[in-house]
Amino acid sequence: MIRFRKFATLVSRRALMAGAASVVASLSLGAAGARAQDNGLGTADQPVEVRMIANEAFASQWQTLMVPEFNKHYPNIKVTIDGVPYVELLAKSMLDATGPSPTYDIIIADDPWVPQLAEVGALLDLKSPEVQAWTDGGYDWDDFNAAPLAAGAWKDVQYGVPLRSNMLMMFVNKALYEKAGVAVPTAELTWDQYLEQAPKLVQDTDGDGKADAWAIDTYFIREPLTPTIWQTIMNSNGGQLLDEDGKPAFNNEVGITALETHKKLLEFAPTGAVSHGFSESLQAFRQGLVATMFNWGSVFKGSAIDAKTTTLKPDQVGIQVMPVGSAGPGAHRGIWSGTVSSKSENKQAAWAVLQWLSSKQGETWHSANLGVFPARKSTLSATPAEPWLVPVFASLQQAYDAAEKGKMWRVRDPRSDAAQQILADEVSRAIAGQVSAAVALQVAAEKIEKILD
Structure with a gap:
């Protein structure tokens, strides 16, 4: 009887230790998962690299002016933008996106290209639960004018956000x-x-x-x-x-x-x-x-x-x-939409780039510093940072309404x-x-x- 009690006590202790180890392991995995989530946006020691393909007409300007501004908010995401002539951009984007290991995390697509890219499965659904978990609560999809936002949609799925709302x-x-x-x-x-x-x-x-x-x-x-x-x-x-x-x-x-x-x-x-x-x-x-x-x-x-x-x-x-x-x-x-490659290994970081660019803050900076047209109703109805934008914003809102x-x-x-x-x-x-x-x-x-x- 004494031996049995000692054996039972030993088993109980071992079970307790095993259970504790299991809890510690679970906590460690949870912490690792949280770190993995955080690391989706990079760390100082391990920055995330995001590569973008865009029209050469504005790619260089974005690289030299927009990226440094973006990095004030996301210092651990390194963005490289490759400019391609307009007449070659769709073909190169399609070739890359449909390959086994795409080079580009972000594709900047002209207005009529989203259906073609979406149809071959090249684009990420930006309103999927996965992406919504990475989306800031104040992003406000409903603030976009309908006409520019629709340029990034196909078959009721939102694949892109308006970045240069021409x-x-x-x-x-x-x-x-x-x-x-x-x-x-x-x-x-x-x-x-x-x-x-x-x-x-x-x-x-x-x-x-x-x-x-x-x-x-x-x-x-x-x-x-x-x-x-x-x-x-x-x-x-x-x-x-x-x-x-x-x-x-x-x-x-x-x-x-x-x-x-x-x-x-x-x-x-x-x-x-x-x-x-x-x-x-x-x-x-x-x-x-x-x-x-x-x-x-x-x-x-x-x-x-x-x-x-x-x-x-x-x-x-x-x-x-x-x-x-x-x-x-x-x-x-003529909207240029920002889209994320469905095969990107850095989807969260890529979405962070597009989310900032198309946010209320990003639009305000973009229009004031680069003269790029915003798509949000709140941006167009607010007093712009530069006086010359006042007549531009008024005309742009009329154009959006007419286009829709x-x-x-x-x-x-x-x-x-x-x-x-x-x-x-x-x-x-x-x-x-x-x-x-x-x-x-x-x-x-x-x-x-x-x-x-």
Whole structure:
């Protein structure tokens, strides 16, 4: 009996010790798990490296200016941004994201690319329980304007957040309007009124008998962004690219008239403008050669504020929505969304980068320091840090509202890039006078229907 009690006591002690060891092990694992969670954002001894692929047009600026600001808040996340030419960016992003070991944790995707990237499983659901656990409680998804936020969604899943919320806008050189004796336009200007005023804005400003200033410069060249001008004119008059069944809906009187209007703008543009696109029209406006420019709003700071890049003064430059059609003002969405690779080994850190950039704080810094357009309603309704942003914010909110109402964006489909190239080919043929607007849109509609079927 005594031996049994000693044995029982020994067993009990061993069991107790084992239980204690188990508790200690559990606590250790819990602590390790907590440390692993914390280490998702890096430590001073072991920083996390995040690599991003983005458009070379702004990648360098982000690397030199944005990353140091981000590191004030997240010092243990090292961000490297690789800039790629726009025409190569989608292909390189797709190739990397679908590979077995992607290089990039973050892909900065243009407006129509998210469906294609999402469809191949390349992107992380940013509202999944996993990501929501890493999301700050004050992030406020509902604060985003609907139009820019929707650019990062596909099939009701939010894959991206708006980082550079661009919109096609109308830029105005007030000095050339005044010199021509034409009233400086407002956001109520219609397309009919604009075309009526355009001939007066082609003028001889130095008295040598030759025109040296013109009414307009914009996209006319054969490239994927050129059809956005035609589409904006069409949308403002109630037209749409696709119907509810996803079939081409632009091959009609509204679409044809809009394309003819786009072509007519050439009559009031500088000589050789048929070969002009983003850079050429931007240069013409900044040199004071054109009274108006239809271009992406994010170029406002470099066109009106930065003396290194423009000859114009801040009080000479206006910005507003594009002219009004029968259905409302013109606008076109061009949002750059930040997305996280679904295969990234540093998802939490990658989301920290995008979360900060698209937060209320990040948007405020971004707009004040880099002139980047915000997407949040609270940012646009607040008093901006810089006075020059006041008219910009007001016009941008009008553009968001118009885009959402008129569905003013490019084709939303995994084959959107192919559809946009077809539109680029056919719109350019019409603008160059090779075929009529009706023939161009008929051909485009037939080709797009086949690839989307």
